Amino acid sequence: MxxxxxxxxxxxxxxxxxxxxxxxxxxxxxxxxxxxxxxxxxxxxxxxxxxxxxxxxxxxxxxxxxxxxxxSKGQFTESEDPKQKVIDAKATLIRKTIAKEAVPLDVRQALGDDDASKGGKFLPKTVANDIISEPVVKNPLREVSTITNIPNLEIPKVTFTLDDDDFIADMETAKELKAKGDTVVFSRHKFKVYTGISETILAGTNTNLVSTVELNLQSGVAAKERKVAFATAPKTGEEHMSFYDEKNVKIKKVEGEDLYKSIKAAIADLHEDYRENAKIMMKYADYLNIIETLANGSATLYTAQPEQILGKPVIFTDAAEVPVVGDFSYSHFNYDIGSLYEQDKDIKTGVNLFVVTAWFDHQIKLASAFRLATVKKA
Incomplete structure (x- = not known):
């Protein structure tokens, strides 16, 4: 030849x-x-x-x-644009994973992988950060909670103390610190997110492939966060992640004759240190029922902002079976190191699956910073 x-x-x-x-x-x-x-x-x-x-x-x-x-084998991109280089590197990682091939070292380095030399399958930092930020399926807690990505995280429950007094005016907080300790230690709880990739997407442009995969993974991660935080029947080992946990978290319930009065009472029951930054997390359907009752046939209240009606900013989520009132900065999600990416295939449909296994924890740092608004049983 x-x-x-x-x-x-x-x-x-x-x-x-x-x-x-x-x-x-x-x-x-x-x-x-x-x-x-x-x-x-x-x-x-x-x-x-x-x-x-x-x-x-x-x-x-x-x-x-x-x-x-x-x-050019092993060279994931020829682009000089830093953003495009990252997109191309992500696309190479996805395609290599689906093909069950080794991911080139330059691709891992472009994505900030510190563990490439060890031969591990740790998810590169750039991909991990993108997956746990800006989801499409919304977890409303992301707007108000703390989100970190720190291994073996341990933090104090109270951010400052004074040396000349008892420093904690809220007795419930003082009792909680005495009973549970003054630090929060985050643990590792594994979960998996699957995203299906069709052959046409896999063979398409790098930008389209990466955006499709990240969109689905971000949505899956956000859905998991929302699910554990508002679980009324948490999985074993995940009880402490839920606002409704009565064994570990034990958020105080404040009752009222109806939901409107119970939310108002819950806000008033918070100590002023928490009340100032308090927000209300509740179902939109519950809010409409409150408006319907208060309006009594008038259309005026329907045009008012929820904060004008209830006195504090309102964030809607259908996951909140019982309204949660409090300072949500004391709700903290942390992702630990060691995420894995894997490949699988649905033999029924022939669709390739890109799978991410991650470890995270949700800690309600101070239960005394929250209240549950409940209605008295008739």
């Missing part, structure tokens, strides 16, 4: 012959002594040379493309 260099030489020779034959035809076409049969023969010779040239060029172009691909 000829080398690509030999094919280049053949192309140059055939190209010259085609051009020479074309010039000859143009010259003879104006000569009355040349018959039409002679011109037809020369034209046929030119077409034959052109056909040979096309065959050699096709083989040359194919070998050249294969050579470029071979030379």
């Amino acid at each position: 000829k080398t690509i260099f030999e094919l280049k030489q053949d192309l140059a020779t055939l190209g010259q012959q085609v051009q020479k034959q074309n010039d000859l035809i143009m010259q003879k076409a104006t000569d009355p002594a040349v018959t039409s049969e002679d011109l037809t023969g020369m034209q046929k010779a030119k077409e034959d040379l052109q056909q040979r040239f096309d065959i050699v060029k096709k083989q040359h172009d194919q070998m050249e493309a294969e050579q470029k691909q071979s030379l």
Whole structure:
């Protein structure tokens, strides 16, 4: 088989012959002594040379493309744009994972992977950070809670103390610190997020592939956060993550004759240190019931802002079976190191699955910073 260099030489020779034959035809076409049969023969010779040239060029172009691909193997991008480099690196990581191939070192380094040299399958920092931020399926707690990505996180429950007094005016907080300690230690709880990738997406552009995968993973992570925080029947080991946990968290319940009065009472029951930054997390349907009761046929209240009605900012989520009132900065999500990315395939549909396994924890740092607004049973 000829080398690509030999094919280049053949192309140059055939190209010259085609051009020479074309010039000859143009010259003879104006000569009355040349018959039409002679011109037809020369034209046929030119077409034959052109056909040979096309065959050699096709083989040359194919070998050249294969050579470029071979030379660029392991190089995930040629772009000079830093953002595009990251997108291309993510796309390479996804495709290599789906193909069950090793992810090149330069790709890992571009994504901030510190553990590449150890041969581990840790999720690179850039991918991890993007997955746990800006989800599409919303977890409303993200707007008000603390989100960190720190291994073995341990923090104080109270951020400052004074040396000349008891420093905690709220007796419930003081009792809680005495009973549970003054620090919060975050543990590791594993969960998996799956995203299906069709063959067309996998074979598509890097930007489309990365945006599709990240969109789905972000949504899955946010849905998990919301689920554990508002679980009325938490899984074993996840009880402490829920605002409704009566065993570990034990948030105080404040009752009222109706939901409106119980929310007002819950706000008033908070110590002023928490009341100032308090917000209300509740179902939109519950809010509409409150408005319907208060309006009594008038349309005025329907146009008012929820904060004007209830006295504190309101965040709606259907996950809040019982309204939660409090300072949500004491709600803290932390993601630990050691996320894994894996590949699987749904044999029924043939869709490839990109799987992320992560470890996280949700801690309600001070139960005394919250209240549950409940309605008295008739």
